[in-house]
Amino acid sequence: DAHIFMTWEQMKDEIKNVVRLFDEVYSVFGLRYEIEVSTMPEDHMGDVKDWDFATETLKAAVTEMGKSYVINEGDGAFYGPKLDFHLADSLGRTWQCGTIQLDMQLPERFELEYTGADGEKHRPVMIHRVVLGSIERFIGIITEHYAGAFPVWLAPVQVRVLTITDRANEAAEKVAAALDAAGLRVEKDLRNEKIGKKIAEGRSQKIPYLLILGDKEAESGTVAVRSRGGDEGVMALDDFIARVNEEVRTKKN
Missing domain, CATH: 3.30.930.10 (Bira Bifunctional Protein; Domain 2)
Structure with missing residues (x-):
């Protein structure tokens, strides 16, 4: 006012x-x-x-x-x-x-x-x-x-990190820490649940990005990216961070 x-x-x-x-x-x-x-x-x-x-x-x-x-x-x-x-x-x-x-x-x-x-x-x-x-x-x-699907710049949680197995937990912790250090709002789902259930919950909660880590991603230092639109493929973490930060900077809707 x-x-x-x-x-x-x-x-x-x-x-x-x-x-x-x-x-x-x-x-x-x-x-x-x-x-x-x-x-x-x-x-x-x-x-x-x-x-x-x-x-x-x-x-x-x-x-x-x-x-x-x-x-x-x-x-x-x-x-x-x-x-x-x-x-x-x-x-x-x-x-x-x-x-x-x-x-x-x-x-x-x-x-x-x-x-x-x-x-x-x-x-x-x-x-x-x-x-x-x-x-x-x-x-x-x-x-x-x-309709609850806030754009990434506005979403309360911008990225959620999901693990396929417990063996990827350590890598997931490092990924989440890097995202947090980059100024992104991040959550982790390290529960001993099927990955399909974790993805379904993330989609129902309309999280903009889900990062999925299994043995392969943990070893290579990459992340499998899933947006609201579907599977985005595997990419380097730095590339993903740059992409999301650009969406935040431009306030992409």
Whole structure:
């Protein structure tokens, strides 16, 4: 949450700046959104002319950025009109998240003033800006959006190391330590279970990468890589680390 104080003349540009911030954040997660312009409610405060100017400025800012909107008649806050951003998840459902609210009343109540270019005192206007909403709500939205299959840069566990036999446990410990040293979030599954069961559990938990080690991999210093898309073959550990770090760096979705 943030609050931006500005002149009335700066209103449109500041709205655009906040929308650009929303675009920057939401695009990282591959999120699409719809915009609602919420207009003056019956129990509003302030001059209707100010409301009309602020509402038209919101519309103009969005339109000039090449974005569409729908009108949510009478759903603005009592202190000003607003833009609500509804994010779409993987099932096409939308969730209200970000908001840009114009507030003409708090600057009045706090008797805020600035000296304009004309040397006179003027009253500023304020933006209430919320990008994510509550962090818990946003986590819920992106969990729905990704259907639990978080991209590797965002996944709580990025790599799980699985062993086929106990003889590979020592090599698995070294692999996990190397992954951890490279800054990756890693777990080990060294249980005395069939490898098919370990793989099935990793897939059901939507771990981005499973590294499978048997006698052959332990001896050669390689790892058998399995992604959500299937078998990726055998590769050197350093090559795998470089690949995953690149996915993390570019925030590949």
